[in-house]
Amino acid sequence: MTLTTRFAPSPTGYLHVGGARTALYSWLYAKKNGGEFVLRIEDTDLERSTQESVDAILEGMNWLGLDWTQGPFYQTKRFDRYKEVIQQLLDAGHAYRCYCTPEEVDQMREEQKVRGEKPRYNGLWRDRTDHPEDKPFVIRFKNPLEGTVVIEDLIKGRIEISNTELDDLIIARSDGTPTYNLTVVVDDWDMKMTHVIRGDDHINNTPRQMNILAALGASIPQYAHVPMILGDDGKRLSKRHGAVSVMQYRDEGYLPEALLNYLVRLGWSHGDEEIFSKEQMLELFDLSGCNRAPSAFNTEKLQWLNQHYMRSLPAEYVAEHLAWHMQQAGLNTEHGPALTDVIAIQADRVKTLKEMAQISEYFYADFDALDEKAAKKHLRPVAQQPLEVVRDKLAALTDWTVEAIQAAIHGTAEELEVGMGKVGMPLRVAVTGGGNSPSLDVTLVLIEKDKVVERINRAIAFIEARAAE
Incomplete structure (x- = not known):
């Protein structure tokens, strides 16, 4: 079977650096092993998903040079397939209709809290057949009541979760639309996913998805959960830390090579080396070199790498990126020195291409x-x-x-x-x-x-x- 990985962002915003790192790791692992890299747009959140966000994700992937061999696939185009699998689970007795209202489930959980129990759906409709007519219902997956789920995580090692910790999750809403955990399972199954590399915020989803795959008789991919990225202050990376969108780094004057190099080292290492070309990444990257602990973002190191690439990459290539910043600054570079000549004398003096454009205005205006x-x-x-x-x-x-x-x-x-x-x-x-x-x-x-x-x-x-x- 061909090794296959995927990057599956939700188009509810820009491509952020955490997602870009996940995409990079998945891309590297597939490319290094002669495999397939699938781009999948998980756009089933109809209220929050936008075409603008889809465009931002594609723009970010293209700017970084992370080309995909399959896709992009859109989940909204696959609703018929999801309904087919939901019916398959119902017919096989692995799913059931639940007629509890949201208010009843909330009350159920509040009562469990009072008793000191873990709040969860209690399986009220799991084995009932007295289905009321003309009453809305959701469809829940019938999670095993016994045993454990074992994840042989390629980064974090062996993880065991007891099935008693998992409740019967909803796989179809009352309007019939599928939920995240169902669509992901069907897509990974249909797209023959062999390895799923994603953030460790998905660890709670993984045992649920493995159980659904097992119920479908599908092969279960290997999982690798990448630790989160922290800001300079040690807290989870967020908008308050400044530029967290990939294209914002472009706007701030960073070269894609610098950001890729920085992201690959933000959770992976190969000895004490700091500088890796894309070719070296493809040669050396392996999931066994990934850290289990979170990594902290260091803007100064990114600036150092950017300066290195501004100096070491061919000036003709750097000039292509500098031209965009010159244009943003309203400068006409058709009249004046060649940008390659400007780069030759300015690259040592700045940390970003945006700064280079700012201090080079007098050449063109x-x-x-x-x-x-x-x-x-x-x-x-x-x-x-x-x-x-x-x-x-x-x-x-x-x-x-x-x-x-x-x-x-x-x-x-x-x-x-x-x-x-x-x-x-x-x-x-x-x-x-x-x-x-x-x-x-x-x-x-x-x-x-x-x-x-x-x-x-x-x-x-x-x-x-x-x-x-």
Whole structure:
């Protein structure tokens, strides 16, 4: 039998990082073992499921490069199949009609609490045949009353649950729609699932699903429950921790390679190694290397990985992602230096592509105002002569090269017998609008000579205006 895994999100929101990690582990396990990776959209919650959420999930999967070999399958398209299996369970005596109202079940549980018992449905209609007419009912699965369910979990190890701990769960609501535990079982059965890798918040569902599979005579997949992800503060990861949507990380300027690398290490390890390409993940990943304890999110480590990939991946590839951030910032990169050249001088200076776009605006657009602090410090009357001299030297250049620009700046300092800072800092503020940039020669060479001269003239005018005040 072909090894088959699946990722089965509910389209009630974006693709969050916990789901993305589950998808990654399932994808890696299937790919490494030459298996099938199924994408299934569990959209039976009609009130909360939206097409917008479906699109967000698909967008996140595509951005991460987690391609599926089957699907996407939608549970809302399979209602006839679910009804067929529910009837099969009824006919075989593994399910029954329950006519208890929600209020009666609530009262049942309250009375159990008073007696110090575990609140649960008590099986009132389990063996009754005096079915009332024209009264709504749900369908419940007849869970075994004895024995235990054993999960040989591939991450957490052996887990045993007594059937006495499980009640007869509802598999069809009063309107006939199937419930989660039923649809998952039917899908995993029909799609020949061999391995189910999912968050450990599903551990309580697993014995129930195994019992339904056994009642259907279906093969039971192997389960691997991945511990939850905690925030930097040690609490369960949630919206309050900031970016938890996969596409929000894209918006914040992270490369998909950085997020994938971070997520694979967030609960799995291979020695002390921290950096893994997708090819290395496929070679090395195994469920036996997954941790049993929760993992804590560390934003600084993600930023470190992102910086590594901005520097080490081919500049042409990084430029494709940077172009999107430039567009978001309203910058037209058709006129100006190649993005690959910008990456070469800026990648060491930032942690994200969004930051790179922000500090690179002066390459593609004129600035309306100078940085106030930098201008006050460096564009003083004493800076006017150095700017005029360096402007003339730069304007006279016939070769706009790093070497020629560097020679012009050094020549100005020597001619005026001043330190390089007396020339360089005013020039930097004049051309970039602020006090920070890469080395001036590699910065200026990426800006047209006429534009550099024009900006120096504006800075000189600024100094003269300030002096006349």
